[in-house]
Amino acid sequence: MSRLTIRQRQVVWAYIFLLVPMTFFILIRIIPTLSAFNISLHDWNPLAAEQTFVGLENYRQLWEDLLNPRSVTHKAFVNTFKYVLIGMPIQLVTALAIALLLNEITRMSTLFRAIFFIPFVTSTVAIAWVWRWLYQPQYGFFNVMLSFFGLPQQPFLKSPNQALYSITAVVVWQGLGFAIIIFLAGLKQVPETFYEAAKIDGANRWQSFWRITLPLLNTTLVYLAVLQTISFLRMFDYVINMTTQGDGGPLASTTTVTLRVYREAFSSFDMGYASALTVALFGIILVITIVQLKFLSRDY
Amino acid sequence: MTVLEQDREITEVKAASSSGGFLESQKRQDKLLKLLAYFLLILGGLTMVIPFIWMISTSLKPASEIYQGNFFPNAATLNNYRTVLLETPFLRWYLNSFIVATISTVSVVFFDSLIGFVFAKYHFPLKNVMFLLILSTLMIPTEMLLIPWFIMSVNPPVGPAWVNSYWGIAFPGIITAAGAFLMRQFMTGVPDELLDAGRIDGVSEFGLFWRIAMPLTLPAMSALAIFNFLGNWNAYIWPLIVTSDKAMMTLPVGLSFFSNENGADWHLIMTGATLSVVPLMIVFIIFQRQIIRGIALTGVKG
Amino acid sequence: MHSFSKKMFVVVSLFLLGGLLVACGGTQEAAAPEVVEVTRVVEAEPEVVEVTRIVEGESVVEQVEVTREVEVVVPADSEVTTIEYWQYFFDPRVDAMNRLIQQFEAENPDVRVIHNSDVPYADYRDKIAASAPAGVGPDVATLFYGWVPAWVDAGYLIPLPQDEFPPEMIAEQFSPMVQNSQFEGEYWALPTAVRTLALFWNKDLFAEAGLDPESPPTNLDELAEMAQALTQYDDAGNIVVEGFPVGVPGQAHHWFREVLVRQFGGQPYSDDNRTVMYNSPEGCEAFKYMLAFETEYNTGSNDLFEDATQAFLQGKSALHIDGSFRVGTIAKSAPDLNYGVVELPIGNDVQSTFGSYWTHGITRKAAEDPAVLDASIRFLKFITTPEAGTTWVNKVGELPAQLEAAANEDLLADPILGPFAAGLPYAHATFFVDESAQRQFIVDAYDSVRLAGADPCEALDEAAALEQELLDEFWANHN
CATH class of the missing domain: 3.40.190.10 (Periplasmic binding protein-like II)
Structure with a gap:
């Protein structure tokens, strides 16, 4: 070692430090992923002793299903995008509004912050079950309240028109606290002097929100948007635990791509098709991540 | 949204009022706004808390009261807790979840920091390729890796089979790409001068990491630790696949035994949910400040 | 920093307390069988005996089912074949199968059966699917009769050897719906009970x-x-x-x-x-x-x-x-x-x-080792006898798959199980x-x-x- 230059020594050390992590990533993540790609080229049944190579047949099937609006796969993709497009903006807007409110008040702000954050530190499976019980068509909390006020009871999770929104509400509810904390941190970064300057210029609160707060929160917004988008794209736990027998119903109105992957792989034993679905999802997430990197590296 | 609309309304009111007493109206407006803020926050706070109260209240109801629609139990009972704690290995599942989450969290904090340190502070060939390789693993839905992982657990590269062991449950998560990425962001902030000074003082490269870089990024590490602990505490599918012995199962897997072919026993499920959720809440309340500060940091840097 | 470590201490002690409780629970469980005193032993079927236990300082008389201890010559380790049986978790089924395994092992001292039933009902197939490519899993597995064609297609099950399970015997002795386990001219599985x-x-x-x-x-x-x-x-x-x-x-x-x-x-x-x-x-x-x-x-x-x-x-x-x-x-x-x-x-x-019925099949894995295959065949035979069906009906409430046991007059006269048994001849x-x-x-x-x-x-x-x-x-x- 002593004959190496300082720089060479550092290179050697870098490799030594990375030895265990890189082995881990290659062994536990990369190789299994490659095998998933490989599986997607086969008619792959986990119970079978030998698997038949079918080329791109699974992808052809996937493409056909995507074009057929009646297929469950098509519905799964549509629903997944719905979760993203409905859930993500609602989550961000609500969290930002609450963060602004918390910024306004002085007393009890710590308490409120803690209350909003609590759902985030609880178990998703438990939360999904609790909400399933809250949504119960007759004796769940919401319907008890509705009858109490003389309003008609709602089916919530049992209706193909309401189920997706009902599940989205739970995801928003659980993730709200996290987004609030991030927004609060972002708001702290905005120098007080900016607002004072705006006030002197005669700008009201509404104007200073649009002209100062929002532009300065841009990085935070993008960061959260991407984070939430990816987590909505991979939605699974809530749906499997909140629908009857985890089927993503009623009428496939709540099913997601990951739930399809799981069902195809483990209920229908069609691993090849399930892998093709995963590859498609991988592609979507990849594109979003690239867009994310582009946005994040830009300066505001 | 509401607050913004309200904001606008108030501004309009302000605009309508005569120019006389600008300061006074400003003050009144501030007061009104504050009141409104409290009102909305209390409303939001209730939305956050009511599901938990409903959960706890259901867990205290006898089975006969489940379908009666009363909010609080008429005849509160701890029988459900007795059933869950004594008739199932619930405490054992608890311990298992705790052990697994701890093992993986300690490992994640150490290795992710180390990776972050290396990619932030060293220059070496293939650096970008390696970093991209690590990041790319972020995008793989884990559902697809279950079978390869299970095959590996049955025929492991080293030692006896990993199935039904803490290591078997923990190994896919002992190093994470997201954490490595996060730590790299923070490690970039460690001043190079400090490291160079350390080198001059004869501190080893590992010492630079352990004694200089790590203490400086402690808040970030605590955030990472929290995320990771929660993630492992919640993990469901993999622990389910890799354990076949009830005594080795974790909490979420155990919870699924309450709903089976016979439908769902709501009073027992809510009891299980309460038991699994409340300890985390207690930990959160104790460490509130640290946890929130840590998480806020990830947003600023990430 | 000081307050941090104080908080840490509180948390650690909380969890230690949790651990302690687990340890206590464990001890209680382990201790339970030791206080059981068998008052009398009669042969054959498990029986109910009255047992006095000391629970929290008070003596409690409990009725406990005890299975007769059977003295067997335990063969040397090398002669013992271990086979694995899998089913999903459902209390009565687990009890019934434990009973059958106990009886089977008593009669076949050279076979040990590992009974894996710690699988939630909804996840049973996931576990099978994960185990198969890894080359582990059951030698004899329970499966819903409706899964037989798919499992056969995948090559997961082996056909029941005709000399051990003659098709005529099955057609004659089993409930007609068991015909559905016949596929491509072979029987692939046999049930203990039907519903x-x-x-x-x-x-x-x-x-x-x-x-x-x-x-x-x-x-x-x-x-x-x-x-x-x-x-x-x-x-x-x-x-x-x-x-x-x-x-x-x-x-x-x-x-x-x-x-x-x-x-x-x-x-x-x-x-x-x-x-x-x-x-x-x-x-x-x-x-x-x-x-x-x-x-x-x-x-x-x-x-x-x-x-x-x-x-x-x-x-x-x-x-x-x-x-x-x-x-x-x-x-x-x-x-x-x-x-x-x-x-x-x-x-x-x-x-x-x-x-419908949950049936039992022998897997590809069992067929890889002649000793395991032989033991699996013997086990499958044992758990599909009329006697096994009778044990099952009492524990689980499912009807014996063997006509002989299902036609039992007591069963037909039973106010609850009778109507189910009466449906057997016209069931599809x-x-x-x-x-x-x-x-x-x-x-x-x-x-x-x-x-x-x-x-x-x-x-x-x-x-x-x-x-x-x-x-x-x-x-x-x-x-």
């Missing part, structure tokens, strides 16, 4: 509605009339007690296929099982009959009270169609329920019921190629009518078309 569907009724709710608690509906018209009479509503028109909720995702999709379609003059599938036929005009009438309970008579819904089964267990529904296995559930979760069981209502003079079992997918088609057809206002016959056509596609795909690979 049929029957109608459960809640006697208290009958009395409340002013109906005779001892006269359940016997035909389809009575079923519809009584269901309406039994439904109770609150002032707002919400259902408080369901007359008859149709649990399609549960057992009612079977009721539709194998019972109602036949009763309305149709046929669910062609005789060779290759063509879907339930979307005939007769089938659609049957479908409309089933739908009417929810869409016209408003006698309940599977959506209320979690599901139809749960509603019945909670005493919130008066009529319920379910299998004999539910008897065990009721005994455990709702022991006070005052209920009766009757054969399914007759329609147009046709009597029918759906028969559907030939499934992908049971969960085929169920989903019917569930979706039903939901699209009641939730999305689709036309019943069109919805059924849609289901039939999707199912036909599935069948075609399956049969394309078979001649």
